[in-house]
Amino acid sequence: MHEFSLCQEIVTAVLSEMEKVGSPCRLIKTTVTAGKLRQIVPEYLTFAYETLTKDTIAEGSTLEVEVVPIVIKCLQCGWSGEVEGNYFFQCVECKSNKVEIMSGKELYLKNLEVEKDE
Ligand SMILES: [Zn+2]
Numbered sequence: 001m002h003e004f005s006l007c008q009e010i011v012t013a014v015l016s017e018m019e020k021v022g023s024p025c026r027l028i029k030t031t032v033t034a035g036k037l038r039q040i041v042p043e044y045l046t047f048a049y050e051t052l053t054k055d056t057i058a059e060g061s062t063l064e065v066e067v068v069p070i071v072i073k074c075l076q077c078g079w080s081g082e083v084e085g086n087y088f089f090q091c092v093e094c095k096s097n098k099v100e101i102m103s104g105k106e107l108y109l110k111n112l113e114v115e116k117d118e
Pocket of ligand 1: 074075076077078079091092093094095096
C-alpha cells in the first residue's frame with residue numbers, strides 16, 4: 001500500500017501550510033490532485049489521511065482526491081487523447097510506441113479549505 005507514504009508527504013505539506021496561516025484556524029477540507037498513473041486507490045488514500053492526521057491540527061478534515069486522466073501525444077502521427085490503463089504507451093491511431101505522456105503523473109496539494117476560529 002504505497003498510499004501511506006504518499007499520504008505522509010501530503011500531510012506534511014498540509015501541516016506546514018497550516019503553520020503559515022498563523023492565526024488559529026480549523027482545516028475543513030484538503031484537495032489533492034492525483035494522476036491516474038500514480039495508481040492511487042482513493043479509499044486507501046482517504047484511510048491513510050484519517051490515520052495520519054489524527055492528533056494533529058488537521059484532524060477531522062476531509063480529503064478529496066481529484067483524479068487526472070492519462071493523456072498521451074503521439075510523436076509519430078500527432079494524435080493526442082485520453083487513454084486507459086495499460087495502453088498509455090501506445091498510440092490509439094497508428095499503434096506507435098513513440099508517445100509522450102502529457103498528463104497523469106501529477107500528484108500535488110491543490111487546495112486547503114480552512115475556517116478561522118473567532
Ligand atoms: Zn500515432
